[in-house]
Structures are given as C-alpha cells and as structure tokens.
Amino acid sequence: MTLRFFNYPIPVLLVTVVFFAVPFLNFFAIAALYDLDLEHFSMIFSRIQPWQYVFSGLSAIIAYGLIAKKKFGYYLFLCFSFLSLTYNAWMVLSVTLGKKFFLAGIRIHTSDVIWNMAVTTVLLGIVFYFLRREIAAPYLSGKRRGWRTKYRETHPIPFHWANSDGEREGDGQTINISRNGILIPLPAHHFLKVGDPINLLLKLEKESRDPVSISVHAKIVRIDEEDDGSEIAGVQLLFQINQKEEKQIYEAFLARVFAPRYPVSNPVNFSGKNNQICQGTLLNVSMEGLYIETSSVLGQDQICNVKIQTRSGEISVGGVVRWxxxxxxxxxxxxxxxxxxxxENKNLFRIWIWKQRFKLFHGR
Structure with missing residues (x-):
C-alpha cells in the first residue's frame, strides 16, 4: 500500500513522522514535567538528560534516512531499537535489585519501569515489522532494488513487450526477476507511463535447458532514469486464472535461479572460446551458477571454463555466460x-558449497 502522491509506503511515512516528532515531543514533555514556559529554552535544554539527546539525535537521523530512502536509516533504527531495549532492560534489572530512579523529583516505581519496557518493546516490534515488510517494495533501493527481504536476482531473460493496443513494442533482456515482477530496460521514445498495461513474452528454459516461451499480462509500476539517461521499468506480472501452466513454468524456472547463493572471494582462472587464460575473483556461487569479478569480461552466450582455487583443491566447472x-x-x-x-569434481564442489552454507552472516 503506497501513498501515490509521495510514492512512499504509508507505513514508512507514518514511522518517519513519528521519528521526526521524537525530539519535539521530548522537548515538550520536559517542559510540561518541570512546569516550564516554552520560552525558557535554556532551562528546558538543561534538564534534558544526555541519553535523551542521544535518542533524539538518532531519531532525527533515522527519519531523514527513511524519507531520503537511505539504507543507513534502517540500520540506525536497528541500533536505536537495540539501545532502547538495552536501556529499558537495565532499568528493569536495576529497580528489581533495589535501585531507585527519580524524574523531576518524583520516584519512578517498578511497575512503571516494567510497563514502559513492555510498551517500548511492542511499539518497536510493530515498527520493525512494517519497515522490514516495506524493504521488499521499490522503496529503499529505488533503481536496483538491491536491499530487500524477498528474493530478486540479477538474471537476463530475453523478452518482448507490446502495449495493450499493439502500437508500441520493444525487445530486450531483463535486469532482474522475482516471483511477482521484473525490471527491464526501456527503449528511447517508449511513451509508456506508470500504470500502463503491457503484454510480455518471456523466453525461459526448462530444466533440460530446452527453450520455452510464456505470455503474461503485466503492468508498469515504476519508471526510473539511469545515470546514462536511459530508462528502466519495474513491471508487475499478472498471471491470469487460466494461466496455471505458464505460472508453473515460470516458478519452476525461478526455483533454479533462486538456488541458495553464497558470497565468496576465491581467485579463479577462466577461459572463453579463444582459450586465453584470464583471472578474476569469484564473488558468489550456487549449485546452478556463479558470478566472477574481472576486467576481462566475456560476452553473453560464450562457453566458459572456470577453475576455482579453494583450500580443498582446485574445482573445475564449465558453463555458459548468461549475463x-x-x-x-x-x-x-x-x-x-x-x-x-x-x-568435473562434483563431490568436492558439493562439499565446498556445503561449507559456504554454514558460514555466518551470509546474504543474497
């Protein structure tokens, strides 16, 4: 659910407003607690505790990060939540051990401290739920959608699109794909707008590598401009009720594309059609594919042989450049x-993949 005028998810807007309001609410709360006039800024600020300044500052930065679609906004929210819950846990532990807390000369009772921790935990949990859910939308990473919880893989699929009346059309390869949508490059003078329906022809592969094409209705949900002036479009796939077979083919294809992928940094030697040996660094790997960082980039559809250097020995794989x-x-x-x-050495490869699986802090 998004607010179309701002093009932001409504939960994110609400959370942003709340975090923007925290410093002001803190200021007014201290003024009311000490019965001070709002004109006496210096007196109010002098009664604000250092930890309150820290939380107010973090709140303002978090609000800016969320409204500016910056990843650090969410990371700081996690830090804010950790500090808040840690502080509340320390308060609860302290009062249960007999420590007394006072605010404006009034003692804070144990029940109030526990109640405050419960409310804080519930509120932060609600915020975490909605922010985490909206990461999957084209929000925090407007162009690349690289930061999300739902899988979206960089993968080229040949496609053909035509608008609903068939007057405009184009061809290309997808930039990335997911279960519900794809990101595609647009030609110049495409005249498409957000909300326009289009018809897509996607050229996929079966598990046996045999080609298969499916047709699906779709809708343009966003259009972004790249640094070079070209445009890309986020497209929502709309499988109809009578397209069960097409949807099954697409999901079976995604099951292979979405094979668990693990980040690595192994040196590799590879060769293409001219058998020239080049070097690079393996960045991620799965049972289905891998990505190599190198300045000697092979062209699409080239046959490639790769030798991966691991501690357990050299692993040789062969395949086709898909991107x-x-x-x-x-x-x-x-x-x-x-x-x-x-x-070549499939058992060694499987064992090596298995080791990567159990490393900590993996991400897609």
Whole structure:
C-alpha cells in the first residue's frame, strides 16, 4: 500500500513522522514535567538528560534516512531499537535489585519501569515489522532494488513487450526477476507511463535447458532514469486464472535461479572460446551458477571454463555466460555470470558449497 502522491509506503511515512516528532515531543514533555514556559529554552535544554539527546539525535537521523530512502536509516533504527531495549532492560534489572530512579523529583516505581519496557518493546516490534515488510517494495533501493527481504536476482531473460493496443513494442533482456515482477530496460521514445498495461513474452528454459516461451499480462509500476539517461521499468506480472501452466513454468524456472547463493572471494582462472587464460575473483556461487569479478569480461552466450582455487583443491566447472556486465551496472562490479552445465569434481564442489552454507552472516 503506497501513498501515490509521495510514492512512499504509508507505513514508512507514518514511522518517519513519528521519528521526526521524537525530539519535539521530548522537548515538550520536559517542559510540561518541570512546569516550564516554552520560552525558557535554556532551562528546558538543561534538564534534558544526555541519553535523551542521544535518542533524539538518532531519531532525527533515522527519519531523514527513511524519507531520503537511505539504507543507513534502517540500520540506525536497528541500533536505536537495540539501545532502547538495552536501556529499558537495565532499568528493569536495576529497580528489581533495589535501585531507585527519580524524574523531576518524583520516584519512578517498578511497575512503571516494567510497563514502559513492555510498551517500548511492542511499539518497536510493530515498527520493525512494517519497515522490514516495506524493504521488499521499490522503496529503499529505488533503481536496483538491491536491499530487500524477498528474493530478486540479477538474471537476463530475453523478452518482448507490446502495449495493450499493439502500437508500441520493444525487445530486450531483463535486469532482474522475482516471483511477482521484473525490471527491464526501456527503449528511447517508449511513451509508456506508470500504470500502463503491457503484454510480455518471456523466453525461459526448462530444466533440460530446452527453450520455452510464456505470455503474461503485466503492468508498469515504476519508471526510473539511469545515470546514462536511459530508462528502466519495474513491471508487475499478472498471471491470469487460466494461466496455471505458464505460472508453473515460470516458478519452476525461478526455483533454479533462486538456488541458495553464497558470497565468496576465491581467485579463479577462466577461459572463453579463444582459450586465453584470464583471472578474476569469484564473488558468489550456487549449485546452478556463479558470478566472477574481472576486467576481462566475456560476452553473453560464450562457453566458459572456470577453475576455482579453494583450500580443498582446485574445482573445475564449465558453463555458459548468461549475463555480461562490463560496465559494472545494477549494483554489481564489472564481470559476468555463468550458468553451470558441467562440474568435473562434483563431490568436492558439493562439499565446498556445503561449507559456504554454514558460514555466518551470509546474504543474497
């Protein structure tokens, strides 16, 4: 659910307003607590505790980060939540051990401290739920959608689109895909607008690598301009009730694309059609594919052989370049992605993948 005028999710707007209001609410609360006139700024500020300044400052920065669509806004919210809950837990522990707390000369009772912690925990939990849910929307990462909880993989799928009346059309390859939508490049003078319906023809592959095409209705949900002046469009896929087979083909294809992928940093040697040996760094890997960072970028659809250097020994895989990214666009460094077709030492590869699986702090 979004507020169309601002193009922000309503929960994010509400949370932003609340965090913007925290410093002001703190100021007015202290003034009311000590029965001070609002004109006496210096007296009010002198009674604000250092920890209140910290929380007010964090709130203002969090609000700015959320409204400006910055990732640090969410990270600081997590820090804010951790500090708030830690402080409240310390307060509860202290009063249960007999420590006395006073505010404006009035003693704070144990029940009040516990009640305050319960309310704080519930409110922060509600905020966390809504912010985390909205990360999946085109909000915090407007162009690349690189920060989210729902999977969206950088993957090229050949496509053809036509508007509802068939007067305008275009071809290309998807930038990334998800279960509900895709991100596609747009040609110049496309004349599409947000909300326009289009018809898509997606050219996929079966598990046997046989080509298969599906048609699906879709809707333009956003259009963004890239640094080079070109435009990209976020497209929502709208499978109809009578398109169960097409949806099953698409989801089966995604099941392979979304194979668990693990970040690594292993040196690799690779060769293309001319058998020239080049070097690079393996950035992520799955049982289905891998991405290599290198300045010697291979072109799309080239056959590639890769030798991965690991502590357990050298692993040789072969495959096809499915995505060539020499310019380092869409949040990826210069390099290319490979769809794995053959693995020489499959058991060693599986064991190595298994080890990566259990490393801490993995992300997609």
């Amino acid at each position: 060539s990214n020499p310019q380092g666009k869409y949040g990826k460094p210069s390099g290319f992605g490979i769809q794995i077709d053959t693995i």
